[in-house]
Amino acid sequence: MTTAQQLRYCSRCGHRLAADNPFPMCSPCQSASVEAHARPPAVPPEFWRLDQMRDALATWHMGRVIFAYRHHPYHRQMLSQELVGTWLGLTQAQLSRIENGRAPEELSKLIRYSQILGIPVALLWFDLPGEPRVRPPAESRPSVLLPIVVGGREVVVPIDAEAAESAGLETLIASTSRADSPQRQAAHLLPFAGVDELRHMAAALEDARRYLDGSVVGFFAQQFERCKTDDGEAGPLRVLPLVLGVLGAIQHHAHDVRPQVRRELLAVGADGAEFAGWLYRDLHDPGSAAYWYDRAMEWAQEAQDSPMQAYVLVKKSQMAYDGRELARMLNLAEAAGRACTTAPPAVRAEQLQQEALALATHGEPLVVIERKLEAAHRALNMGGDAGTHFTAITLQLRAAAVYTEAGVPDRAAGIFADILATDTLSRRDTGLFSARRAAALALSGHPDEAAAVALDALQIARATNSGRTSAILADVAQSLTPWRSRPGPREFREAMLA
Structure with a gap:
C-alpha cells in the first residue's frame, strides 16, 4: 500500500509547494526574497x-x-x-x-x-545633487528655518515653531505667513535677530576677515546661551540643530579672521562645543560627545582659556563616570584641578565635587569623601552662584549622587526629595534627578516608592528625549528585579518595555 505524500506549503505566501521543490518557499517567493536582500524595501x-x-x-x-x-x-x-x-x-x-x-x-x-x-x-540636513530641499510653506509652519552660511552654501537649520513662539515671536511669525511679506525672508534667516543684525552677519559670513568682529562673536554666544536655556525644558533634539549650525559657521570662518577676533571666536566656539558634547551625552551618544569635548579642549587651548580647559576636563571625567571608567574618571577630575588653579569658584566647586564622586566609586571612607564635599561648598561660597550654572542647589544634587555611590542611599534619596519638592528645576533635570532618586530608593529597599518615582521620570525622559535619564532608569529596573512580582515594580517594568 502506498502512502500519500505529505503536502508542504510556502513559508512566505502559503501556497502549496511543488513535489520536487526541496526549499521552504515557492520559486516566486525565493526570487522576491533574494530581491529583498539585494536592496532596501520600498517604504510608504x-x-x-x-x-x-x-x-x-x-x-x-x-x-x-x-x-x-x-x-x-x-x-x-x-x-x-x-x-x-x-x-x-x-x-x-x-x-x-x-x-x-x-x-x-x-x-x-x-x-x-x-x-x-x-x-x-x-x-535631510544637506542637499542632494540636482535636488535642493523643498522648503515647507510658511502656512504649515512645522518650523522656522534658520539658514547658516558655510563655505558660501546655505545650510538650513529647522527651529521648532513652538520654541520660537515661547521666545515672544508670535507677531513676527504671523507676519511671515504671507508669501509676499517683506519680513518673511528676514524671519527665516535668523528668528532672533533684527534686520540690522542680519545685514551685519551676512557681511561677516561673506568676508570674515573684514567684518567678523566682536558683535558677531557676541551674537553667536547669545545663541548658545538661549539654547542652554531651551534645552532644560525641550530637551537636546530641539536645540542641537541650531548649536551645530553655529558651530559649523565658527569652524569654517575661524581661519579667516584677525588674530584677536579669532581668539574671541574660538573661546565662544569652545563653550558651544562643550555644550554640544553635553547634548550628545544626554542623547546617550558618547562617540559624538567625545568628539565635541575634544574640539572644545582644542579651541580653549588656542584661545588661551585655562578655566574652560579645566571645565572640559571635568566634563570628560563625568562622561567617564557614565561609562563606569572609574580610574579614568578620577585621573581626569584630578587633572582638572591642576589645569587651572585660578578657575572661577563655580568651576572649582564642580571639580572638587567630581573628585568626591570619584573617591566614592573607589570605596574611600565616608569621612574622606565628605571632606572633599565640604571643600566644594567652601569654593562655591567664595564667589557665590549668581549667574553660573553650578549653584548651591546643583551642588546638593551632585552631593546626593555621591552619597548613593558611597553606600548611603537613604540620605541621597532624602536630598533628592527635598530639592525636587521645591519645583525649581527644569523639566529635563526634574526627570534626571527623579531617576536618580528612584535609584537611591531602590537601593534603600523601598521598591514601591522607587517604581512610582521612576514612572514619573520615564514620562519626562521620553518627552525630552533624554537618553541619559533613560539609561539610569534601565539600572533602576534592574535593581527592582527582586520585587518584580509586586504591582508597582511590575507596572514600571512594563512601561519601560512599551
Whole structure:
C-alpha cells in the first residue's frame, strides 16, 4: 500500500509547494526574497513620520538614522547590521562604527547612504545633487528655518515653531505667513535677530576677515546661551540643530579672521562645543560627545582659556563616570584641578565635587569623601552662584549622587526629595534627578516608592528625549528585579518595555 505524500506549503505566501521543490518557499517567493536582500524595501511615506525616525534625523547623525531605520516596526523584525551593511556597501563592523561613533561628515557618503535608503530630500540636513530641499510653506509652519552660511552654501537649520513662539515671536511669525511679506525672508534667516543684525552677519559670513568682529562673536554666544536655556525644558533634539549650525559657521570662518577676533571666536566656539558634547551625552551618544569635548579642549587651548580647559576636563571625567571608567574618571577630575588653579569658584566647586564622586566609586571612607564635599561648598561660597550654572542647589544634587555611590542611599534619596519638592528645576533635570532618586530608593529597599518615582521620570525622559535619564532608569529596573512580582515594580517594568 502506498502512502500519500505529505503536502508542504510556502513559508512566505502559503501556497502549496511543488513535489520536487526541496526549499521552504515557492520559486516566486525565493526570487522576491533574494530581491529583498539585494536592496532596501520600498517604504510608504508614513515610514519617515515615526517619532523615532524624526528624532534620529534631527540629530544630523547618519549612524543614528541608520540605527532607527533598522529598528523601525515597519520591518516587523529588526534588520541586521550585516544586511543593511550589504545594501550600503559596508561590512558589519564598519556599520557598527558608523552607528556608535561620531557623526559621519563626508558629504559624498551621506548622499550615497541617503539615496540607497530612500530618505526623502525634505528631511535631510544637506542637499542632494540636482535636488535642493523643498522648503515647507510658511502656512504649515512645522518650523522656522534658520539658514547658516558655510563655505558660501546655505545650510538650513529647522527651529521648532513652538520654541520660537515661547521666545515672544508670535507677531513676527504671523507676519511671515504671507508669501509676499517683506519680513518673511528676514524671519527665516535668523528668528532672533533684527534686520540690522542680519545685514551685519551676512557681511561677516561673506568676508570674515573684514567684518567678523566682536558683535558677531557676541551674537553667536547669545545663541548658545538661549539654547542652554531651551534645552532644560525641550530637551537636546530641539536645540542641537541650531548649536551645530553655529558651530559649523565658527569652524569654517575661524581661519579667516584677525588674530584677536579669532581668539574671541574660538573661546565662544569652545563653550558651544562643550555644550554640544553635553547634548550628545544626554542623547546617550558618547562617540559624538567625545568628539565635541575634544574640539572644545582644542579651541580653549588656542584661545588661551585655562578655566574652560579645566571645565572640559571635568566634563570628560563625568562622561567617564557614565561609562563606569572609574580610574579614568578620577585621573581626569584630578587633572582638572591642576589645569587651572585660578578657575572661577563655580568651576572649582564642580571639580572638587567630581573628585568626591570619584573617591566614592573607589570605596574611600565616608569621612574622606565628605571632606572633599565640604571643600566644594567652601569654593562655591567664595564667589557665590549668581549667574553660573553650578549653584548651591546643583551642588546638593551632585552631593546626593555621591552619597548613593558611597553606600548611603537613604540620605541621597532624602536630598533628592527635598530639592525636587521645591519645583525649581527644569523639566529635563526634574526627570534626571527623579531617576536618580528612584535609584537611591531602590537601593534603600523601598521598591514601591522607587517604581512610582521612576514612572514619573520615564514620562519626562521620553518627552525630552533624554537618553541619559533613560539609561539610569534601565539600572533602576534592574535593581527592582527582586520585587518584580509586586504591582508597582511590575507596572514600571512594563512601561519601560512599551
